[in-house]
Amino acid sequence: MIGRTLVISGGVVDTGFAEEYLSRQKFDTVVCADAGLDSACQLGLPVHYAMGDFDSVSKAVLASYKTEEKQGIRTEFTPYPPEKDATDTHIVLDWVVKRQPEEIVILGATGKRLDHFLANVHILMQPLLQGIPTYMVDKHNKLYLLDHDYLLKREELFGKYISLIPFTEQVTGVCLKGFRYGLENGTLTSGDSLGVSNELLEGEDSASISLQEGIVIVVESRD
Numbered sequence: 001m002i003g004r005t006l007v008i009s010g011g012v013v014d015t016g017f018a019e020e021y022l023s024r025q026k027f028d029t030v031v032c033a034d035a036g037l038d039s040a041c042q043l044g045l046p047v048h049y050a051m052g053d054f055d056s057v058s059k060a061v062l063a064s065y066k067t068e069e070k071q072g073i074r075t076e077f078t079p080y081p082p083e084k085d086a087t088d089t090h091i092v093l094d095w096v097v098k099r100q101p102e103e104i105v106i107l108g109a110t111g112k113r114l115d116h117f118l119a120n121v122h123i124l125m126q127p128l129l130q131g132i133p134t135y136m137v138d139k140h141n142k143l144y145l146l147d148h149d150y151l152l153k154r155e156e157l158f159g160k161y162i163s164l165i166p167f168t169e170q171v172t173g174v175c176l177k178g179f180r181y182g183l184e185n186g187t188l189t190s191g192d193s194l195g196v197s198n199e200l201l202e203g204e205d206s207a208s209i210s211l212q213e214g215i216v217i218v219v220e221s222r223d
Contacts, residue, residue, distance in 0.1 A: 003028025005101040008036030008045075009089045009120070010056055011111025015042050017139040018107055025105070031096055033088040036108055037061055046070035051078040051095065052088035087116065090123045097126045104134040110141070121145075121167075121217065128215070142220040149210040150218070152178075154200055159222030164188060164195030164209070166216055173212025178204040188216060 006027040013036075022043065032040050034052030041061045047070065054062055065075045080091060089109060096104060104127055109120040120136060121143070127134040128145045136143040142158035145167060152162065162179070164171075166188040176183040180199045188195050195216070200207045209218070 002048075002096070002099045002101050004103045005029045005031060005096055005105070007089070007092055007096060007104060007106045007109075008032045008039050009092075009106060009108035009111070010035035010052070011108040011113070011116060013039040013042075013108040014139040015039070018043055021137065027105070029101070031092055033092040033108075037065060039108055041065070046073035047075045048073060049076050049078065049095075051080065051092050053080050053082040053084070055082055087119055087123075089116075089120055093123055093126055097130055097132060100130070101132060104132060106134070106136045107138070109136045110138045110143075125215075140222055144218055145215055146209065146211070146218055147215045149208065151206055151208050152200070152220075153206045154204070157200070158220040160199055161219075161221040162198045162200070162207075163219045163221065164198070164216045165219070166190050166192075166195075166214065168214040171211055171214030171216045173210070174216075175210045176207070177210075178207030188214075 004027050006029070008030070010033050018039070029048050030040065030045055032047050032050045034054055035056035037047065037050050037057045038061050040047050041064065047065060050065065066077065110117050124134055124136070124145045128147060134144060137158070140159070169190045171188040174183055174186045174188055176198070178201055180201050
């Protein structure tokens, strides 16, 4: 068990946002995928584990984490060859999931490249199948997969807009209560935008999402 775990991917991390976000969070373990080590250095974070082919991280940062302890923690490195059948983030997430963390938060997984972003959404299936709550977070969004009922509390919302996008071809038996646009026993279908840009009803402190079958992508967004 590695507790609540922060994964820093090799994509773009908004340092200002990350500093503010992390100031309100507590993690037991920090794991970096390749150039995520650069972001960790900018944020002044100790790193417990770093993995990847390390072709993108700066040499100075790599040397620093290899030779120096950060806040009493020495980073354990696991190198991989550049030619591999999975992305660095996939490899890291697979390693983390096998150690049954309490929760996973991923920074730097949205980035500039849409191919990597889409792949990162898909690899969230790994923790979902193990029942591990996992969230991709950036300056504007918090994204996660759901295959079960879920309660959203207004005080904990990342942003005011809540979108539900089918991850499987269909998501059936969808009920949305406490939302501005409610739904009773509805179906979300791939190719449709029905679930995009909902909000909590004014005066409601919480809203619930329930579904019978399928997997939905939930995105809590702010402008």
